[in-house]
Amino acid sequence: MNILAMLIQFLGGLGLFFYAINTLSDSLQKLAANKIRNILFTLTKKTWLATLFGIVMTLALQSSATSTVMVVEFVDAGFMSLSQGLNVSLGASLGTYIVIKLISLPIFGIAQGLIFCGFILYFILKRNKFKTIGQCLISFGLMFVGMTFMSNAFAPLKDMPEIYDLLHQFGSIPILGIVAGCVLTALMQSSSIFLAIMISLSVHGLLSLESIIALVMGAHIGGTLTTLISSLGAEKIDAKRVAIANTLIRIVTTILMLPFFSEFAQVVKFFSNDLPGQVANAYLFSTILMAILFLPINKFIAMALIKFIKAKAEPDAALKLKYIDSGSLNVPAVALNQAFREVRWMGQEILELMFEIIPRLLLSRNSDWIKVIEDTENKIDWHYIELSKFIANLLNQELSQEQIIQAQNIQLIAKEWEQIADRHIMLARKISKINTSNIPFTEEDIDSLYDLYTVTSNIFLKLLRGFEQRDKTIIEEITTDRKEICSLHNDLKVKIISKNVNGLAENKNIILDLENSIFRIGEHIENIALLLSY
Structure with missing residues (x-):
């Protein structure tokens, strides 16, 4: 396969995966977003319930970015405190793991069945609810089809030593891998898509375990940068606070992990021998570490954010929308x-x-x-x-x-x-x-x-x-x-x-x-x- 054909197949697979995950998110929002708001009061009373809510919300919406937007709105509306919002955000990261774990599994055959079932619901049944469920199934199946295209496109790279050596440099020099993961995730504006590409590369052994961990740590940070940058120009002070907290929590976690890089790699390897599974597990264990470190002190983080990031006083006479963004x-x-x-x-x-x-x-x-x-x-x-x-x-x-x-x-x-x-x-x-x-x-x-x-x-x-x-x-x-x-x-x-x-x-x-x-x-x-x- 020549370079052009490989590039076209990769971009086609990436486009299909991107389309599928966005369509899936839109469809699930139709089904679940209002229900999520209704159960909110029950699930955010305690720290662990708020974290569980973040997991459920991300699974239901298939987007941690969407979950973060909803968290900001809930905090701004007074439905939850800032510390509860931070707990939900940490839970959203755990919800992303489940998505990554699923796409790391070799279930292409099941994906085709999902597409067919979705076709039946979407094109044959008349009720809107069934059509939306059918759209979800089709999108979920297309995610795996896109993954397969990307994986097949990367197959020839294993015979290119220079590519192999370059990708392994991310593990030899962890800082390089972290920066690369951060920048690429920010450019793609989706940690799920970047991790999907990593899984496609790892299928052919193009990434080492050390490279995977460094890139995953960078993806954690990069996944928050888009929200952070957009919040800087936002009028809502809670949007700034949640975005800044999310980014700082991930940066601090990454810094704390660096001295124990080799030990962390051994833990990931202990639970999974195949590289695609290690991508998902590296993401999971780093998220769990983040939760262990910061869930107990989220109230203090929230107090610090409120103290140091204050709303600007504005003249009352100015005509502007109060709550709409x-x-x-x-x-x-x-x-x-x-x-x-x-x-x-x-x-x-x-x-x-x-x-x-x-x-x-x-x-x-x-x-x-x-x-x-x-x-x-x-x-x-x-x-x-x-x-x-x-x-x-x-x-x-x-x-x-x-x-x-x-x-x-x-x-x-x-x-x-x-x-x-x-x-x-x-x-x-x-x-x-x-x-x-x-x-x-x-x-x-x-x-x-x-x-x-x-x-x-x-x-x-x-x-x-x-x-x-x-x-x-x-x-x-x-x-x-x-x-x-x-x-x-x-x-x-x-x-x-x-x-x-x-x-x-x-x-x-x-x-x-x-x-x-x-x-x-x-x-x-x-x-x-x-x-x-x-």
């Missing part, structure tokens, strides 16, 4: 969680800067409060537009049907918030007209509007309290409360229309407009409650 679009479960938190924050802003301001404006007749409401309305409009762009980009990703519905509902909720904000601007301007005009309004008029608005405000508060729970009983309560609003609305309307106001029709019209705006706000609240039930 466009980099999360590649992990839909994380992107959806960020969008949900953003839309919840919008509701909280409306409560604090609109619902709590209108009564002051109504009772004190101080028009200075209008500026607060106008600024809030502009802020809500801006967030609605930016959130809509984010959701539109998210819907262009590979999403499950459940995730599509969630994304669409979040956008609809944001639209309802925007309309509630618009209603408040109308309310504020009408109230200002009352305050600045000579049109006579009685205390009874103001009190009636205040009562109607108070009932509506209480329903809104109940909606926000139940926002996270998505409890269907909340909808029933809000529906019942809406009946009270309808009753007050009708009574007030009849009272206004039948009231003798000395022929001043403008008085009636303003009060009716105010009353109608409050009533419409109640409709938007009910719409949001219904969206949360889906």
Whole structure:
């Protein structure tokens, strides 16, 4: 086989493996990402449970990088502490080992069977869930096909002494192997792919055990560099902390292992005689060592990170998304969680800067409060537009049907918030007209509007309290409360229309407009409650 043919076969195998592992990760995210979020609270209470969660999460998503992104989001959302996040990250490394161990096994025949089973599920059955499972099986099988292509491409290299000597230099000079493993893994942006290439080389004896260990140690560090570099420009401080901790933990582990390089090689050799198995075991034992060294002190590491890596103070006036990071679009479960938190924050802003301001404006007749409401309305409009762009980009990703519905509902909720904000601007301007005009309004008029608005405000508060729970009983309560609003609305309307106001029709019209705006706000609240039930 000439060099060109060998290169084409290797690149073809690499491309197939890369495609398969990414497709597998995307498919598993559709099946598992939301479930992972739901079981999170149970599995991160203790250190060993958090580590187990990291293993399960990486196995479920087939990507330690995706797992790290989710960890950052969970920490930022307050679902877990920084030390728990570091425990999960260490578990993610152990999850990667299981993937590497599987691809080191000679199961090409089984892989072909998996592809056929996946074909049946994907092309013959109609349900989306079965199609996704079929896609997983096809991708898993294609990983081994890609591995076989790469392994066959490397076969002629065993007859080239110069290549053999070069690769063995990585073991003779461990620092060289560590640097090479680090750089190559960072360039490929995947430790799994680099380790797959190592396994393909080791099948033909092109790597010595010492070379394998040095390259694996480098792969540990290189696998964190992409996340580290991307986090430096990120706004989320927890992304920086987790990324820096992951890289430093691996560098320190590597430094501590160097004096015991030969002893470590003997341990790896004791558990496996074949070189492909030694690649997987070298990765496993180095990860176990990392866990033994750092799991007991992760709380202290987290405290140090919080102390030395602090968030920058930013002006409150700046318009920017609170929780959304466009980099999360590649992990839909994380992107959806960020969008949900953003839309919840919008509701909280409306409560604090609109619902709590209108009564002051109504009772004190101080028009200075209008500026607060106008600024809030502009802020809500801006967030609605930016959130809509984010959701539109998210819907262009590979999403499950459940995730599509969630994304669409979040956008609809944001639209309802925007309309509630618009209603408040109308309310504020009408109230200002009352305050600045000579049109006579009685205390009874103001009190009636205040009562109607108070009932509506209480329903809104109940909606926000139940926002996270998505409890269907909340909808029933809000529906019942809406009946009270309808009753007050009708009574007030009849009272206004039948009231003798000395022929001043403008008085009636303003009060009716105010009353109608409050009533419409109640409709938007009910719409949001219904969206949360889906």
